[in-house]
Amino acid sequence: MQKYTATIVLFAFIALLVVLAQFSILDRYYVSVLMFMGVNVILASSLNLVNGYMGEFSCGHGGFMCVGAYVSSLCTVLMFSKNQILGAPLLPPQFAFIGFPLALMAGSAAAAIAGLVVAVPSFKTRGDYLAIITLAANYIVISAINNMEIIGGPRGFMGMSATERAMQDMLNIPWVLIFVLLGTVFTVWILRRFVSSTLGKGVPAICQDEIAAEIMSVDTNRMKLIAFMLSSGLAGLAGGLYAQVLGYVNPQSFDIMRSTEVMVMVYLGGMGSLSGAALAAILFTVLMEALRFLDVWKWVVIPLLLILLMQFRPEGLMGNKELSDLFPKLRKYYSFK
Amino acid sequence: MEIFQHILNALQFGSFYALIALGYTLVYGVLRLINFAHGDIFMVGAYLAYFIAVTLLGIGGLNLGMHIDPALALAITVPVTMILTALVGVTLERTAYRPLRRKGADRLYVVITALMAGLVLENGNLALLGASRKRFPDMIDKVVWNLGGGVSVTNLKVIVIVAAIGVFMLLQFIVTRTKIGMAMRGISYDKFAIPLMGIPLDTIIVVTFVLGSGMAGLAGILFAMSYPILEPYMGALIGWKAFIAAVVGGIGDIRGAIVGGFMLGFIEIGVVAVFPSTLRDLFAFSVLLIILWLKPTGIYGVAQTTKI
Numbered sequence: 127m128q129k130y131t132a133t134i135v136l137f138a139f140i141a142l143l144v145v146l147a148q149f150s151i152l153d154r155y156y157v158s159v160l161m162f163m164g165v166n167v168i169l170a171s172s173l174n175l176v177n178g179y180m181g182e183f184s185c186g187h188g189g190f191m192c193v194g195a196y197v198s199s200l201c202t203v204l205m206f207s208k209n210q211i212l213g214a215p216l217l218p219p220q221f222a223f224i225g226f227p228l229a230l231m232a233g234s235a236a237a238a239i240a241g242l243v244v245a246v247p248s249f250k251t252r253g254d255y256l257a258i259i260t261l262a263a264n265y266i267v268i269s270a271i272n273n274m275e276i277i278g279g280p281r282g283f284m285g286m287s288a289t290e291r292a293m294q295d296m297l298n299i300p301w302v303l304i305f306v307l308l309g310t311v312f313t314v315w316i317l318r319r320f321v322s323s324t325l326g327k328g329v330p331a332i333c334q335d336e337i338a339a340e341i342m343s344v345d346t347n348r349m350k351l352i353a354f355m356l357s358s359g360l361a362g363l364a365g366g367l368y369a370q371v372l373g374y375v376n377p378q379s380f381d382i383m384r385s386t387e388v389m390v391m392v393y394l395g396g397m398g399s400l401s402g403a404a405l406a407a408i409l410f411t412v413l414m415e416a417l418r419f420l421d422v423w424k425w426v427v428i429p430l431l432l433i434l435l436m437q438f439r440p441e442g443l444m445g446n447k448e449l450s451d452l453f454p455k456l457r458k459y460y461s462f463k
Numbered sequence: 464m465e466i467f468q469h470i471l472n473a474l475q476f477g478s479f480y481a482l483i484a485l486g487y488t489l490v491y492g493v494l495r496l497i498n499f500a501h502g503d504i505f506m507v508g509a510y511l512a513y514f515i516a517v518t519l520l521g522i523g524g525l526n527l528g529m530h531i532d533p534a535l536a537l538a539i540t541v542p543v544t545m546i547l548t549a550l551v552g553v554t555l556e557r558t559a560y561r562p563l564r565r566k567g568a569d570r571l572y573v574v575i576t577a578l579m580a581g582l583v584l585e586n587g588n589l590a591l592l593g594a595s596r597k598r599f600p601d602m603i604d605k606v607v608w609n610l611g612g613g614v615s616v617t618n619l620k621v622i623v624i625v626a627a628i629g630v631f632m633l634l635q636f637i638v639t640r641t642k643i644g645m646a647m648r649g650i651s652y653d654k655f656a657i658p659l660m661g662i663p664l665d666t667i668i669v670v671t672f673v674l675g676s677g678m679a680g681l682a683g684i685l686f687a688m689s690y691p692i693l694e695p696y697m698g699a700l701i702g703w704k705a706f707i708a709a710v711v712g713g714i715g716d717i718r719g720a721i722v723g724g725f726m727l728g729f730i731e732i733g734v735v736a737v738f739p740s741t742l743r744d745l746f747a748f749s750v751l752l753i754i755l756w757l758k759p760t761g762i763y764g765v766a767q768t769t770k771i
Contacts, residue, residue: 251759425586429579
């Protein structure tokens with residue numbers, strides 16, 4: 127029983143948050159910060175797979191998030207709200223709570239396929255050149271969407287809130303918060319399972335030495351394909367949730383600034399540390415909210431903080447250690463390998 | 464005849480990309496460091512040029528009572544801006560990159576520092592000077608030469624193109640023919656053996672940053688004169704694109720920067736001539752992706768062999 131403590135505590139905590147949100151004890155501002163926190167945890171931990179565990183320098187995470195956000199919000203809008211493209215909604219609102227996760231999955235799948243744009247060149251290139259490819263992928267996604275008039279182009283795309291209303295009409299609980307929290311747990315869980323599996327050990331092996339990994343019979347191309355697609359797919363999930371939280375997306379919110387933000391979280395937490403990335407994402411979200419009073423100066427202070435971090439503790443907050451490495455006693459309370 | 468007009472425009476755009484790409488390539492060639500702040504140094508150059516020009520011409524907020532003749536003012540603005548921009552670049556090197564290099568930090572940390580330094584410059588500018596755009600004053604009288612058949616060229620365009628080619632030849636000369644250039648190439652070949660040969664590593668690196676940032680300053684002035692609206696984020700997109708130009712050409716090679724810069728200029732103008740102009744970035748980046756896919760090291764780049 128003891129080894130399930132962490133799981134039970136986690137789900138009890140999620141239930142507590144949902145209950146607090148349900149009875150408006152947590153006001154809407156805190157709930158929205160909480161949801162952005164979840165989205166950021168997904169983003170940071172998925173980028174950590176590529177930038178941390180695999181040691182590549184991907185700086186186009188925002189692009190994949192954008193693909194996921196647009197595809198899943200397009201799905202929800204087509205299914206559950208009146209739109210200019212098809213007119214009437216395709217499905218009755220009772221299906222919203224099934225349709226929404228399906229839309230999220232579709233968004234993730236689309237983002238994973240978009241990840242191929244980066245994954246396939248990565249067979250031949252590494253390092254700086256691959257960084258450029260990811261950057262170009264980000265710009266390509268943004269300018270492609272800017273040019274699609276049917277989904278709003280640069281003006282953005284909206285109508286996602288109808289899905290939330292449809293879900294709430296059926297049962298009045300904070301659906302989006304639940305989905306964000308579940309998505310976050312799912313992401314961390316699947317990444318943890320992946321990097322601790324025998325297959326997933328190939329990813330840090332590529333980081334250490336690609337040639338040696340290949341000699342040790344790691345299929346490096348396949349590992350890269352999996353890592354990039356998993357990472358971008360989860361970014362797509364984050365995008366879908368983000369779009370639902372805001373109820374509105376526009377291409378500019380997924381540009382290089384967003385990718386930089388995610389990179390800041392990853393390097394703040396420490397490369398190759400899943401718990402580090404998650405903690406850093408939470409810390410970063412809190413910091414962004416706490417520094418709101420600084421207004422424009424916020425984006426001067428945050429990069430400066432990171433520069434100082436690079437000077438004095440370049441390995442990030444956690445280094446490449448997990449929380450359980452720092453506090454070994456924690457291991458008794460969960461059953462991960 | 465329209466095609467000649469497009470070629471001239473492409474040459475002008477390509478010149479801007481090439482001038483900035485030269486800075487990326489110089490620093491990369493010596494330090495193996497992508498100086499992501501370079502696009503923002505270009506922006507700082509444009510702003511410095513603006514403040515110097517406004518002060519000298521005695522217009523705008525900085526009226527010190529000087530009313531210098533525009534031609535003379537330009538002659539002063541260009542070198543002063545280049546020197547000040549070079550100083551910004553060197554300051555960045557001294558405060559951010561050198562301590563990391565001394566510690567022997569991983570290259571990645573330096574890259575992140577560069578990226579963040581760029582953000583600090585951009586947003587610091589936004590916070591200090593506000594979001595209002597600045598209008599660069601007219602420094603030279605615009606002369607339009609009609610070449611017949613509807614093709615026209617302004618004197619400014621000619622200056623830009625000549626400046627890019629001149630800078631290229633100067634840098635190519637410095638890198639391939641002078642002692643300091645030899646030292647630069649040496650550092651890029653082996654950073655640890657070079658100091659043992661009695662070559663001052665830090666001095667050479669500072670010279671590299673002076674050259675690269677000075678050229679970014681020059682690009683800043685020329686850009687501000689051609690497109691006289693300045694805003695804090697102007698360096699970001701053009702900087703990224705110039706970086707792409709440098710990579711397509713083969714980063715670390717001076718010829719690559721020029722070829723890549725002009726190529727990007729031609730691609731962009733070519734796309735705008737045929738398709739709606741909103742597709743420009745999409746095509747430019749897609750071409751980059753395809754080139755890197757087919758030849759991952761760029762046009763002039765040499766593949767680094769990994770030893771086991």
